[in-house]
Amino acid sequence: MELLGQHRCFGGTQRFYRHDASSIGLPMRLAVFVPPQAEHEARPALFYLAGLTCTEETFPIKAGAQRLAAELGLILVAPDTSPRGAGIAGESDHWDFGVGAGFYLDATTEPWQRHYRMESYLTRELPELLAQTLPLDRQRLGICGHSMGGHGALTLALRHRGLFRSVSALAPVAAPSDCPWGVKAFTGYLGPDRSTWAAHDASALMAASSEAPFPDGILIDQGLADQFLTEQLLPERFEAACAKVGQPLTLRRHEGYDHGYYFVSSFIGDHLRFHAERLNRP
Numbered sequence: 025m026e027l028l029g030q031h032r033c034f035g036g037t038q039r040f041y042r043h044d045a046s047s048i049g050l051p052m053r054l055a056v057f058v059p060p061q062a063e064h065e066a067r068p069a070l071f072y073l074a075g076l077t078c079t080e081e082t083f084p085i086k087a088g089a090q091r092l093a094a095e096l097g098l099i100l101v102a103p104d105t106s107p108r109g110a111g112i113a114g115e116s117d118h119w120d121f122g123v124g125a126g127f128y129l130d131a132t133t134e135p136w137q138r139h140y141r142m143e144s145y146l147t148r149e150l151p152e153l154l155a156q157t158l159p160l161d162r163q164r165l166g167i168c169g170h171s172m173g174g175h176g177a178l179t180l181a182l183r184h185r186g187l188f189r190s191v192s193a194l195a196p197v198a199a200p201s202d203c204p205w206g207v208k209a210f211t212g213y214l215g216p217d218r219s220t221w222a223a224h225d226a227s228a229l230m231a232a233s234s235e236a237p238f239p240d241g242i243l244i245d246q247g248l249a250d251q252f253l254t255e256q257l258l259p260e261r262f263e264a265a266c267a268k269v270g271q272p273l274t275l276r277r278h279e280g281y282d283h284g285y286y287f288v289s290s291f292i293g294d295h296l297r298f299h300a301e302r303l304n305r306p
């Protein structure tokens with residue numbers, strides 16, 4: 025991993041890295057906050073997946089999570105939202121598909137399947153690489169995300185049982201098979217056969233579970249003034265699926281909050297505490 029920049033921050037360091045990602049076949053960038061406690065011992069890590077149009081810089085710059093992460097001793101890992109530089113014609117033409125919109129899955133269609141492999145990158149390559157490079161306890165990983173990243177957090181946690189001990193989301197795309205962003209992404213990355221989509225749809229995955237996958241609970245925050253709430257996010261679908269399988273879910277609906285980072289920064293602290301509590305258990 026090539027260290028591109030390092031900044032002292034609340035006694036720890038905010039770092040930016042670039043590395044050759046073998047699962048993607050291209051260089052990837054990521055941001056990592058290392059809390060002061062990591063100088064002495066391996067610490068738990070929270071992966072944060074950002075939403076459409078974001079980069080690895082969005083979370084460290086806008087969410088304001090470092091102060092509390094330093095107190096809690098949490099490493100924060102913020103990857104990019106898609107491969108960049110794949111050279112696919114038109115890959116930057118849409119803000120909700122292609123560059124900046126990788127949807128945290130492995131594409132199975134041409135021309136995307138060679139490089140658009142965010143799921144393999146995040147679940148196989150990155151935990152291993154980070155554990156080799158940083159004082160990170162590989163057995164204590166949590167995942168959270170916002171919007172498309174909320175979809176990523178929920179689906180990766182549900183698809184890779186045991187990899188992430190705790191999961192939460194802010195304004196997640198909760199039923200992507202049934203919203204315009206998800207239909208566009210799944211059609212493009214997985215093809216038109218809808219039977220392949222359910223495996224990447226948090227509500228469908230939860231509804232298909234035989235028992236509660238996260239008995240310690242899942243936390244979701246949602247703003248009620250979110251401009252994408254009723255057309256794209258559909259948290260009530262995930263809520264119904266959790267109820268069906270007995271999955272404990274705290275879904276908090278907040279009057280007046282919209283979709284952006286003023287909302288994320290208002291509630292990210294509760295997510296850090298939620299994860300720290302679960303990741304610090306022996």
Ligand SMILES: N[C@@H](CCC(=O)N[C@@H](CS)C(=O)NCC(=O)O)C(=O)O
Nearest residue numbers: 075076077078119171172283284285
């Ligand atoms: N570009 C879109 C909005 C995209 C958007 O809201 N992205 C969210 C994630 S889905 C975000 O976090 N944007 C970055 C930011 O708010 O700083 C639009 O013009 O409507």
